[in-house]
Amino acid sequence: MESQVKAIQHLIDEGALFVINHSGGKDSQAMTVIVRTLVPDDQLLVVHAELGDVEWDGCEELIRKTTAGLPLIVCKSVTDFWTMVDRRRMFPSPSNRQCTSDLKRGPIEREVRRYLKANPQFNGLIVNCMGLRAEESSSRAKLETLKVSARNSKAGRNWYEWLPIHDMSETTVFATIAQAGQEAHWVYAAGMRRKSCAFCIMACDSDLKRAAELRPKLYARYVAKERELGFTLSMSRRSLPEITGIAA
Ligand code: SF4
Numbered sequence: 001m002e003s004q005v006k007a008i009q010h011l012i013d014e015g016a017l018f019v020i021n022h023s024g025g026k027d028s029q030a031m032t033v034i035v036r037t038l039v040p041d042d043q044l045l046v047v048h049a050e051l052g053d054v055e056w057d058g059c060e061e062l063i064r065k066t067t068a069g070l071p072l073i074v075c076k077s078v079t080d081f082w083t084m085v086d087r088r089r090m091f092p093s094p095s096n097r098q099c100t101s102d103l104k105r106g107p108i109e110r111e112v113r114r115y116l117k118a119n120p121q122f123n124g125l126i127v128n129c130m131g132l133r134a135e136e137s138s139s140r141a142k143l144e145t146l147k148v149s150a151r152n153s154k155a156g157r158n159w160y161e162w163l164p165i166h167d168m169s170e171t172t173v174f175a176t177i178a179q180a181g182q183e184a185h186w187v188y189a190a191g192m193r194r195k196s197c198a199f200c201i202m203a204c205d206s207d208l209k210r211a212a213e214l215r216p217k218l219y220a221r222y223v224a225k226e227r228e229l230g231f232t233l234s235m236s237r238r239s240l241p242e243i244t245g246i247a248a
Contacts (some may be wrong), residue, residue: 004145004146007146008038008127008146008162011125011127011160012038012039012040012043014123014125015043015121015122015123015125016043016122016125016126016127016160017043017044017045017115017116017119017122017125017126017127018035018039018043018044018045018126018127018129018162019044019045019046019047019112019126019127019128019129020032020035020044020045020046020047020067020070020129021047021108021128021129021130021131022046022047022048022063022067023048023049023059023104023131023195023196024048024055024056024058024059024060024062024063024185024195025131025185025194025195025196026170026173026174026177026184026185026188026195027131027132027133027165027173028131029062029066029177029182029184029185030131030165030168030172030173030174030176030177031129031130031131031164031165032046032066032067033176033177033179033180033182034164034165034176035129035164038164041069041070043122044070044071045070045071045072045073045112045115046063046067046070046071046072046073047072047073047074047075047108047111047112048060048063048072048073048074048075049074049075049076049077049103049104049107049108050074050075050076051080051081051103051104051197052076052080052081053218054080054081054082054197054198054199054218055197055198056185056186056187056195056198058185058186059185060074062185066180066182073111073115075107075108075110075111076107077102077103077104077106077107079102079103080103081099081103081197082225084098084099084102084103085225085229089229089231090229090231091201091225091229091231091232091233092201093201093235094201094202094235097201099197099201109152112126112128113152113157116157124156124157124158125158126152126157126158126159126160127160127161127162128149128152128159128160128161128162129162129163129164130161130162130163131163131164131165132163132166133163133165133166133167133168133170133173134166134167135168135169135170140166143163143166144161145162145163145166146160146161146162146163147160147161148160148161149161174188187214190210190214191210192207192210192211192214193206193207194207198211198214198215198218199211199212199215199218199219199222199233199240201233201234201235205243205244208234208240208243208244209243209244209245209246212240212244212246213246219240219244219246219248220248222240223239223240223241223248224248226239226240
């Protein structure tokens with residue numbers, strides 16, 4: 001841990017650009033609070049991938065409000081969730097998260113490469129910060145918290161991946177947001193445990209049920225798509241109405 005603190009300080013001293021991947025969720029928000037205590041504002045960039053109607057309202061507004069003073073890029077994929085599903089003739093799966101790679105990671109990385117090129121003061125040095133936490137799943141618990149991204153590094157560009165709040169508990173995440181005088185996205189108070197796509201392929205049953213109550217029109221669209229494709233959104237192979245008990 002001490003060596004990681006030193007490595008991060010070294011990257012700050014070297015003048016690296018720290019990119020905050022912000023979904024509008026609590027983890028991104030707490031991560032932003034923590035990173036801002038370590039990294040000077042002029043070495044920070046916030047990026048957000050806008051997902052259209054599958055997202056919750058208010059993400060961009062919350063990000064703008066809580067990252068005031070920092071440059072923000074909102075990017076969008078050339079395709080959207082529904083087009084992607086129609087092409088695949090099935091929903092993405094946790095083992096093949098095309099939704100994440102095509103709708104979030106790809107557009108964000110493209111914008112970051114552009115920003116780095118337009119801002120030579122960072123000498124091609126980048127630290128990509130993500131709010132993944134060990135507590136969320138056993139696979140996330142095993143992730144390295146600081147590593148070189150071989151995929152994104154090349155001659156003249158050194159790209160690191162950093163998970164600044166990997167060991168933070170959910171309770172501490174909310175406490176960090178509150179201590180910063182901020183409020184988390186409204187969906188948590190509305191009963192959602194996670195704020196991802198309203199109907200995420202990896203959501204728990206209770207989040208799917210609550211999302212169906214909060215977004216009935218969008219829910220109906222997912223249910224209709226399940227019927228059309230003959231595939232369920234959930235990997236449990238139970239249809240949305242079976243999971244939620246709500247007929248569309
Ligand atoms: S939140 Fe869930 S459904 Fe949305 S892009 Fe991420 S993994 Fe896919």
